[in-house]
Amino acid sequence: MMLNSMELPFKTRFKSPTQARRALPFRPLPASGMAKIFQSILNQPAQNPERLLYIHIPFCSKTCSFCIYNRYANLPEHIITSYVETIINQIRSAAKTPWVQSAPFKAVYFGGGTPTAIPSKDLVRIVDSINQYIPLANGCEITVESTISNISSSLVKSLAEAGVNRISLGVQTFDNTIRESLGRESNSETIATKIRTISQGGISNICIDLIYGLPNQTIESWTADLEMVQQLPITGCSVYPLVSKPNGQGTSTEIDIDLEYKLFAAAHTTLNSINGWQQLTPVQYGHSTNGKAIYVSGHGQNADMLALGAGAGGRINTHTYFTNPNVEEFLGCKANFAQTPKIMMSIDKEFLNLSKVFTLSEGLRLSKQNYQKLKGVFGSDFDYLKEQGLIFEINESLQLSPTGCFWAANISDVFAQRIGKVLQGDTANH
Numbered sequence: 001m002m003l004n005s006m007e008l009p010f011k012t013r014f015k016s017p018t019q020a021r022r023a024l025p026f027r028p029l030p031a032s033g034m035a036k037i038f039q040s041i042l043n044q045p046a047q048n049p050e051r052l053l054y055i056h057i058p059f060c061s062k063t064c065s066f067c068i069y070n071r072y073a074n075l076p077e078h079i080i081t082s083y084v085e086t087i088i089n090q091i092r093s094a095a096k097t098p099w100v101q102s103a104p105f106k107a108v109y110f111g112g113g114t115p116t117a118i119p120s121k122d123l124v125r126i127v128d129s130i131n132q133y134i135p136l137a138n139g140c141e142i143t144v145e146s147t148i149s150n151i152s153s154s155l156v157k158s159l160a161e162a163g164v165n166r167i168s169l170g171v172q173t174f175d176n177t178i179r180e181s182l183g184r185e186s187n188s189e190t191i192a193t194k195i196r197t198i199s200q201g202g203i204s205n206i207c208i209d210l211i212y213g214l215p216n217q218t219i220e221s222w223t224a225d226l227e228m229v230q231q232l233p234i235t236g237c238s239v240y241p242l243v244s245k246p247n248g249q250g251t252s253t254e255i256d257i258d259l260e261y262k263l264f265a266a267a268h269t270t271l272n273s274i275n276g277w278q279q280l281t282p283v284q285y286g287h288s289t290n291g292k293a294i295y296v297s298g299h300g301q302n303a304d305m306l307a308l309g310a311g312a313g314g315r316i317n318t319h320t321y322f323t324n325p326n327v328e329e330f331l332g333c334k335a336n337f338a339q340t341p342k343i344m345m346s347i348d349k350e351f352l353n354l355s356k357v358f359t360l361s362e363g364l365r366l367s368k369q370n371y372q373k374l375k376g377v378f379g380s381d382f383d384y385l386k387e388q389g390l391i392f393e394i395n396e397s398l399q400l401s402p403t404g405c406f407w408a409a410n411i412s413d414v415f416a417q418r419i420g421k422v423l424q425g426d427t428a429n430h
């Protein structure tokens with residue numbers, strides 16, 4: 001695969017999902033009355049059968065300079081204890097609502113931060129309360145994000161016993177020099193040992209995260225990273241481009257687009273060639289059966305998301321909400337889940353149909369049925385993306401090409417802009 005930098009399909013490459021959907025015409029709801037509106041949504045049964053549960057644990061033993069997530073290190077123990085109690089109380093509070101009880105959740109995801117940075121008995125208590133109060137689908141996938149230095153056989157045993165069946169592990173790179181410069185604990189040898197600890201401890205669905213475009217990363221060091229992936233007992237690998245922090249601080253993200261594309265292409269080719277693996281989303285590859293990632297594919301299928309915890313983002317029907325990222329302020333919401341949104345936005349109902357187009361840019365494919373339905377609105381965008389070689393037609397459906405995966409966030413932005421025009425009544429292009 002080659003990229004002709006003289007003929008790039010977009011001027012700037014978008015790398016984060018928030019950049020990609022920023023053109024959507026969401027209307028912010030006034031702070032006063034927000035809890036009442038949220039409660040009234042939760043009082044209705046679910047409209048979307050695809051439902052995910054996300055729990056944000058914003059703590060880390062040590063923070064990394066490059067990380068863009070809402071996370072805190074070294075908070076006093078009593079804050080963590082109150083946080084765990086608040087999350088459990090909010091699970092109970094959310095579970096009392098008709099929206100939560102009306103359909104089963106297909107996947108649960110503990111993200112962070114580093115959920116395993118809290119004592120394992122507390123994490124297990126949260127998993128137990130989900131099992132007790134929230135309706136979960138048969139074989140529900142329960143994923144916990146973790147970091148190498150937290151992994152021990154006793155942790156894996158307690159998580160497996162509680163019902164956790166998937167671990168998502170931040171590795172970023174196996175290159176010890178780059179790891180050191182990022183302030184990452186553990187070396188490549190320890191990473192391999194800890195991954196075996198997880199697999200032998202009874203959690204066989206293990207996905208690791210790698211980042212490309214890190215300072216001093218070369219095609220050689222990246223190729224070595226990809227070789228390591230092939231040798232480890234893992235079922236999946238997510239590959240992210242390094243994203244800069246909104247305030248420009250942290251790890252430098254200056255990278256030549258040709259090098260960035262070469263790194264992406266090397267990962268795409270190698271990970272697709274692993275026996276039994278396939279591409280799951282523009283950034284994720286995994287074993288087609290053992291590497292099930294219901295949470296990840298649910299995201300790409302526009303699932304509703306019940307999100308709990310400080311700095312979590314969820315969506316229900318036509319509403320999107322964000323909870324307070326400040327832990328102490330978040331703790332002020334105590335047990336009432338309906339009071340947790342700090343920001344809430346809504347969008348026209350028509351969005352629910354139009355947003356199926358994101359199954360192409362965030363999930364790889366637009367089904368034959370949705371392609372037929374959405375052609376009238378997105379026809380000129382599909383034509384442009386086809387001309388650029390970013391998408392192609394196959395069995396009367398649409399699919400992202402490998403180059404399209406590299407530009408996936410820009411493609412989402414094209415769709416978001418079109419949706420914005422349609423919802424605001426500007427249909428001049430059609």
Ligand SMILES: C[S@@+](CC[C@H](N)C(=O)[O-])C[C@H]1O[C@@H](n2cnc3c(N)ncnc32)[C@H](O)[C@@H]1O
Nearest residue numbers: 066067068112113114147170209240241242243
């Ligand atoms: C919320 S973090 C949790 C990872 C886990 N705490 C760890 O450190 O191993 C999830 C993933 O986001 C990715 N990530 C964080 N900051 C990033 C950035 N600036 N650019 C790209 N990916 C990033 C990393 O791959 C990371 O593993």
Ligand code: SF4
Nearest residue numbers: 060063064067112113
């Ligand atoms: S990468 Fe993981 S450990 Fe590092 S700051 Fe982010 S969430 Fe914490």
